[in-house]
Amino acid sequence: MILFRYLTREVLLTMSAVAGILLLVIMGSRFIRYFSDAAEGDIPVTILGSLMVFHLPGFMELILPLSFFLGILLAYGQLYMNSEITVMVACGMSPMRLLRVTLLPASVVAVLVGLCSLWLTPAGALQTEAALEEQRSRLDVSVLAPGRFQDFGGGRTAYISDFSSDGTEMQEVLVHEQPVAGAEKTHSYVTRAGSGYQETSMETGSRFLVLEDGERYGVTPGKQAAERLTFERYTLRLGLSRNRQELDSLEYATTTELWNDPSPRAQAQFQWRAGLPLMVFVLALLAQPLSRVNPRQGRFAKLLPAVFLYVAYLSLLLAAVDAVGKGVLEVALGVWPVHGLFLALGCLLLWHSQRKGMR
Template identity: 90%
Template sequence: MILFRYLTREVLLTMSAVAGILLLVIMGSRFIRYFSDAAEGDIPVTILGSLMVFHLPGFMELILPLSFFLGILLAYGQLYMNSEITVMVACGMSPTRLLRVTLLPASVVAVLVGLCSLWLTPAGALQTEAVLEEQRSRLDVSVLAPGRFQDFGGGRTAYISSFSSDGTEMQEVLVHEQAASGADVTHDYVTRAGSGYQETSMETGSRFLVLKDGERYGITPGKQAAERLTFERYTLRLGLSRNRQELDSLEYASTNALWNDTDPRAKAQFQWRVGLPLMVFILALLAQPLSRVNPRQGRFAKLLPAVFLYVAYLSLLLAAVDAIGSGALPVAIGVWPVHILFLGLGGLLLWRSQRKGMR
């Protein structure tokens, strides 16, 4: 029991350190991208935290298997370096028994990966896309930055000089509306107003930009004539809120919905989600014999080949998922040959390790 707790602690501590570093790098990269979008006015800064939380399960379902794989390699490699494995062998520890010890933390990691892949990741992806879609479908004064021209989709560009003290009213507003290609109306409209604010119709859910005390010009490119309209109050309709039910991509579908769907793309997505927890056990089987190193080589001697092996495993899984979705690979075969291939490879490596002994 003491030996079991010691090995489990070493593996989990190393895995946590590796997972923390990988998560920091990946989430940092995504945060920089979202922060850049916020600086350009595409999304409000207030939703950055929510977006990162929604993305967390999707990161963890890929980071945890790799972290556990590297955790076993580094932890057991250090045991070989310190000759602790030699002591365990003298006490009767065999590769099979060491594998049984490794499978319990692997079960914990597999449960966490399964929780992410089967439930949390699709739910988080749906929430993320719903938030971004809502921002794309409406003009929200919270994303406007004074003194900058900002694009809001639909051929609209807006500029404001400042906000009021409470942040609800815009001062010195300029809105440019470009005619859509193929539209009957070929005018470009430029609207200038002394102030403006956004309001939402409670009955229809439509959003409007209300401008006060300004002028509106209709300009046709290539012509010198222009239309001019002065107004005390002018309302621009910005659009309707979109329903989350419109987001019907398989990436956002629940696992139960994928199980009941007969579409090959849905089956491919289902097999991908189910295969990730299974991948944890196969990686544990591969990592144990790969962690066996000569003290003169150092514990990082087999780290690079192991990473290449993991990349090959993941790449083949993704290729199989694409082949199933395109119809090139039957659903009945699915991604399981890839798992069986690496399971067989792990069994072969473990058998060779047992044959040579754990010296």
């Protein structure tokens, strides 16, 4: 029991350090991307935190298997360097017993990965896309920046000169509406107003841009005639709240929906999600014999080959998912041969380590 706690602590501490570094790098990269979009006025700054939280499960489902794999390599490699494994062998520790000890924390990591891949990641992706889609479908005062033309989707472009002191009213507003392809209206409208503000209907949820003291021009390309409207108050409908059910991509579908969908694309997505927890156990089986190093070699001697092996595993898995989705591979066969291949490789390496001994 003492030995089990010691080995588990070493592996999990090393895994946590690696996972923290990888998560910091990936989250930082995504945050910079979203922050750049917010600086351009594409999304409001207020939803940046929510977007990062929604992306977290998708990052963790890929980071945890890799960090656990590296955690075993580095932790056990250090034990070999300090000759602690030699002492364990003298006390009756065999590779199979060490594997049983390793599989216990692997089970915890696999549960976390399965929780992310089967439930949290698709839910977070749906929330992220719904939030971004809502920003694309409406003109929101919170993302407007004075002195800049900004595109808000639907063929609309807006410009304001400044905000009022309390930030609720816009000054010198210009809105250009380009006809959308396939729409009945062919006019291109330009609306200018001295001021404007945004309001939301409590009954329908519709959003409106209320413009005051301005003019509205409508022209049709190729025609000399034009429309001109002078108004004291003009209400421009920005759009309704989007229903999340419109986001029907398989990436956002629940695992139950994928299980009940017999299409190759749905089954490929399901096998990808279900295969990630299995990947944790296969990587644990591969990492144990790969962590065996000579004290003269150093603990990082087999780290680079192990990383290449992980990249090959993940690349073949992604290629198999793509092939199943396109119908090149049979759904019944799926991605499981890839897992079987590396499982067999892990068993071969473990057998070789058992035969050679843990000296």
